[in-house]
């Protein structure tokens with residue numbers, strides 16, 4: 001479970017996230033939506049401890065990211081929207097680095113690397129430097145790292161971007177299996193068809209303000225609409 005309590009963030013004088021209160025429950029796939037510049041990545045970077053919070057608090061499985069940072073970081077895994085990191089490492093070195101950080105045993109890590117790198121068709125490329133990977137391959141390597149770590153909470157920023165249809169399907173299946181075991185998946189996306197098909201709950205943010213948080217049936221009831229998520233999203237986020 002992820003809990004955001006009155007979280008606020010400004011860049012200079014500009015408010016990026018305004019007093020957000022949100023619970024991402026265990027056992028659910030949770031979609032975080034909003035137009036460009038709405039505050040999604042800023043929120044995700046605060047949840048993951050990459051950016052400091054100006055005010056409010058964030059806990060992951062009850063561990064406070066600001067005051068109990070290391071413990072909180074052991075609760076989640078994160079796949080960034082721009083996986084352009086550790087470029088001089090080989091894929092396999094990156095996966096062992098993740099295994100070392102999170103104390104994954106040699107047997108578990110070998111089995112997981114083999115299973116998931118093969119599932120995402122990057123096994124053959126693991127001895128190459130990450131800088132030679134395409135965007136989609138980098139994305140899949142970071143997802144494989146998440147699966148080597150196997151944390152209870154998955155935080156994914158635009159995870160489907162750059163994935164081919166088969167990999168996107170595999171990731172969606174893994175998200176479903178993970179939450180079916182009582183774990184948490186929190187991801188941002190612009191692909192509303194995927195969100196509509198996959199998510200148990202959604203939150204919509206615009207200009208740093210939370211516009212809606214709940215299930216899709218609750219959204220339809222609240223906005224008196226039988227329309228698609230895309231239609232409701234466009235209505236909600238259009239400039240007044």
Ligand SMILES: Nc1ncnc2c1ncn2[C@@H]1O[C@H](COP(=O)(O)OP(=O)(O)OP(=O)(O)O)[C@@H](O)[C@H]1O
Nearest residue numbers: 011014015016034035036037038039040041042043
């Ligand atoms: N490092 C920064 N310095 C100054 N302003 C920033 C910075 N990062 C983001 N912002 C501003 O904060 C606001 C929220 O940006 P954020 O990246 O969180 O949006 P987003 O919802 O993730 O957008 P996108 O869908 O385009 O990725 C925007 O107005 C953006 O210009």
